[in-house]
Amino acid sequence: MAKNALRTRLCDMLDIEYPIILAGMGGMGGPVSGPELVAAVSNAGGLGILGCAFLPPQKVEAMIKKTKSLTNKPFGVDTVLPGEVPQTGTTAEFKGELPSVASEQTDFVDKLREELGVPRPRGGKGYLSEMADDTVFSGDLFKEQIDVILEERVPVYAAGLGDPGFMVAEAHARGMKVIGVVGHVRAARRVARSGVDIIVAQGHESGGHVSRIGTMPLVPQVVDAVAPIPVVAAGGIGDGRGLVAALALGAVGVWCGTVFVGTYESIYEDYLKQRIVDGTEDDTQVSRVITGKQARYMKNRLIAAWEKTGLPTLPLPLQPMLILPILDGAYEARMADIVPAPAGQIAGMINELKPAKQVVEEMVEGAKRVLAELSPN
Ligand SMILES: Cc1cc2nc3c(=O)[nH]c(=O)nc-3n(C[C@H](O)[C@H](O)[C@H](O)COP(=O)(O)O)c2cc1C
Incomplete structure (x- = not known):
């Protein structure tokens, strides 16, 4: 029974073994979830997602191609689509x-x-050195990123911010799935109307951009609001207990960021990883x-x-x-107390760096143990 509980609708939809998604982590300083981390998670039976927010389209293409060379399993790409940016314009x-x-x-x-x-x-080598020299933050650039992702027929596209409705039909025509990440019920209803396949409900505990609502109250309310569209829980999930809790709230899987920052494969300055390893929940x-x-x-x-x-x-x-x-x-100057280190409240649970495969395996084993304890017979 415990084994079957982890084989959710998400696994069938995405053709993965476990309902565990590596969150797309771009961030202003460049990709955190790059090809090595993505391939490691997908090869371990989860779904890796490349963090391509704010990256120039040529770099997005190179990362997709590199990932394809490292895994035959499904993977995804995450970008952000903030509505308020200018349509066009250069960084200068x-x-x-x-x-x-x-x-x-x-x-x-x-x-x-x-x-x-x-x-x-x-x-x-500045903080934005991985980024394009121009049009980093314009609507035109965001569309060019999407063109590359469609062209490459990446199995999954995730919009970390904003509404991907404009590209859903084209993605479906190419056999791709589309994820919308939301922090409120209102936004969940909006992306549901846009035809996304999966909705990630991301709570206040998360690393990176956050909702004002905690994961525990957010997930079931989003589940109810968008049924029958499957919902994945995000924010504050870092082990098997969190995975089972997410399933109990009605989610079909988890989308995890911070726990995978604490791996050897994440692209994150060593001194910033150390801050997370040393950090507490507060x-x-x-x-x-x-x-x-x-x-x-x-x-x-x-x-x-x-x-x-x-x-x-x-x-x-x-x-x-x-x-x-x-x-x-x-x-x-590598100033660990100034350079931003996006991380969530589970930072306190990360006490050493691990291979990403081990993180997936421990989450699965931990979840099986909890499920067995909850229903011993
Ligand atoms: C280092 C870091 C970078 C992130 N960058 C992005 C991003 O570029 N796009 C995005 O959709 N979410 C981003 N996020 C948020 C994650 O996708 C995810 O929702 C969040 O990490 C989940 O909460 P957790 O950190 O508690 O697992 C980032 C999170 C972290 C920790």
Whole structure:
């Protein structure tokens, strides 16, 4: 019985062995879930998802091709589709706008960089160095990313933010599945109407962009709102107990980020991985300082200083442009207490780095144990 409980509808839909999805993790600093991590999770029986948010289309294509060379199993690609970004524009143009729209914040960031002891960026490998030089944050770029993903017929596309409705019919025509990630019931209803195949309900406990609602209340409400569309739970899930809890809430599987950051295969600076290994459940904080949207990171001095000011943040893409001199300088100097480290509240459960395969295996074994304990006969 325990074995069958883990063989959910999600496994049949995605042709995977276990209902465990590696969350798409891009983040401003470049991909965290890259080809090696994605292939390791897919080869272990879950579904790996490449984090391609904000990456130039050529880089998205290269990552997909690399992943195809590392696994024959299904995998996916995640990008974000924030509605508020300009349709077109280059990074240089967005930066150029800053002094006129946010002079107070620009002056403040200069002073803050000095106060925090962050050296001026020397133009080396900066925080956004994996990104395109231009159109990183425009609607046109987001569409170009989708064109590549459709062209490559990646088995699964996940929209980490926003509504992928415009591409669902084309994806289905190519035999692909589409996932919408949401943090509220309202957004879940919207992406359900757009025809997505699977909805990820991502709660407040998550690393990266967060909902205001906790995973425990969010998941069943989304399940009820979008039935019969299958729902996957995200946020604060890092072991077999979390997997069983998600199934008990009506989800058909889990979408996990932070637990896979704590693997050898994740692309994450070693000193930032160490912060997660050393961190407790109380060492993360939600802030808008990096992207302008609420996101959860390991606590650091930049976030603490920004939150103290009470200054309003700017919308995408202006906030990252504003804060970039601090990020670049800190990144070059490897300042672990300044460089943002997105991570969720399960950071306290990660006490050592592991191979991704082991994370999947332990989650499955742990879930089987819990299921057996819950129904001993
Ligand atoms: C390092 C990191 C980077 C992330 N980047 C993205 C991203 O680019 N796109 C996205 O949809 N979600 C992103 N997320 C959120 C994850 O997809 C996922 O929803 C979240 O990690 C789930 O919560 P957990 O961290 O408690 O497992 C990121 C999370 C982390 C920890």
